[in-house]
Amino acid sequence: MERLAGMSRKPRLSLQIGKKSTLVKRVACRTKAVSHAFSFNDDEGARLMRLLRDNGLTITLLALFAASILGQWLTGWHVALEEASRHHQPALSLAAYTVSPDFLSSVFENWESEFLQMSAYVVLTAILFQRGSAESKDPDDSARDADLERQAQRPGAPHILRWGSVWQAIYARSLGSALALLFLISFIIHWTQSAKAAAENAVQHGETPLSTLTYLGDPQLWFESFQNWQSEFLSTAVLVLLSIFLRQRESPESKAVAAPHWKTGT
Numbered sequence: 001m002e003r004l005a006g007m008s009r010k011p012r013l014s015l016q017i018g019k020k021s022t023l024v025k026r027v028a029c030r031t032k033a034v035s036h037a038f039s040f041n042d043d044e045g046a047r048l049m050r051l052l053r054d055n056g057l058t059i060t061l062l063a064l065f066a067a068s069i070l071g072q073w074l075t076g077w078h079v080a081l082e083e084a085s086r087h088h089q090p091a092l093s094l095a096a097y098t099v100s101p102d103f104l105s106s107v108f109e110n111w112e113s114e115f116l117q118m119s120a121y122v123v124l125t126a127i128l129f130q131r132g133s134a135e136s137k138d139p140d141d142s143a144r145d146a147d148l149e150r151q152a153q154r155p156g157a158p159h160i161l162r163w164g165s166v167w168q169a170i171y172a173r174s175l176g177s178a179l180a181l182l183f184l185i186s187f188i189i190h191w192t193q194s195a196k197a198a199a200e201n202a203v204q205h206g207e208t209p210l211s212t213l214t215y216l217g218d219p220q221l222w223f224e225s226f227q228n229w230q231s232e233f234l235s236t237a238v239l240v241l242l243s244i245f246l247r248q249r250e251s252p253e254s255k256a257v258a259a260p261h262w263k264t265g266t
Contacts, residue, residue: 069107076103087204101196104189105224112186113228119179121236126176131264134243134255138264145172187225194221 052059077097084091097103130136137144145151148168152161160171170177192212198220199209215221239253245261248254255266 072107073098073103076106101193101200105193105197108186108190108193109224110228112183112190112225113232115179115183115186116229117232117236119176119183120233122176122179129264130240130244132244132262133240133264134253134266135240136264141265148172190224191216191221194224 077092077094080097080100080102081091083089092100125136128136129139131139148161149165151157152168158171160167195210195212195215195218198215198218202209210218243254246254247257247259249257252266255263
């Protein structure tokens with residue numbers, strides 16, 4: 001009887017050990033899966049942080065732009081509402097104000113001046129110098145982009161440089177050309193929307209509105225443009241001159257803090 005009892009206990013013990021072994025394996029698998037998930041999340045987090053670090057300047061500037069254009073949009077709408085109330089006219093909805101000539105002309109009036117400034121700056125710094133400025137090439141240095149045929153064969157060089165001399169010439173001036181095109185588009189939208197706003201204002205006062213083409217010669221259009229252009233060129237000239245004597249630590253727009261005043265470029 002004792003033998004039989006002993007024999008009956010052994011299968012039960014083996015079964016219990018087997019169940020425990022299976023349970024341990026399941027726990028181990030789940031632990032491994034959780035560990036893998038955390039590892040995956042860590043990798044994703046690292047990639048996100050690297051993306052933010054590598055593109056932080058653009059992301060921050062676009063965020064500032066979004067906040068600024070939102071502020072202009074909302075405050076401009078409130079100004080339009082006050083103007084309508086003052087003249088006993090129907091109020092514009094926010095959607096209607098968004099596509100109104102007043103709002104669009106004011107937006108593109110500013111964009112126009114910014115793109116003009118940047119396109120002029122890119123082109124002028126390619127051909128002119130300011131000794132001692134961080135914003136200028138050194139007039140004593142040799143041309144950086146000479147012999148593009150040879151430079152096109154370097155590892156990492158843009159493939160377009162291998163497409164022939166015509167494409168080289170186009171690509172070599174593509175940044176200034178793109179900015180100039182953005183200026184031209186912005187100017188056209190500013191001009192046409194400002195003409196519409198002036199026409200609406202003329203009708204409200206019982207006057208004959210100017211055609212869009214005629215408005216191109218109107219002083220109001222050029223007043224709106226020149227008041228922005230002058231400030232852009234002034235601020236750029238001030239930056240060029242101040243960068244001779246002043247520094248901004250770790251900024252690529254500044255010379256090294258310990259660099260001598262006579263050093264040109266960064």
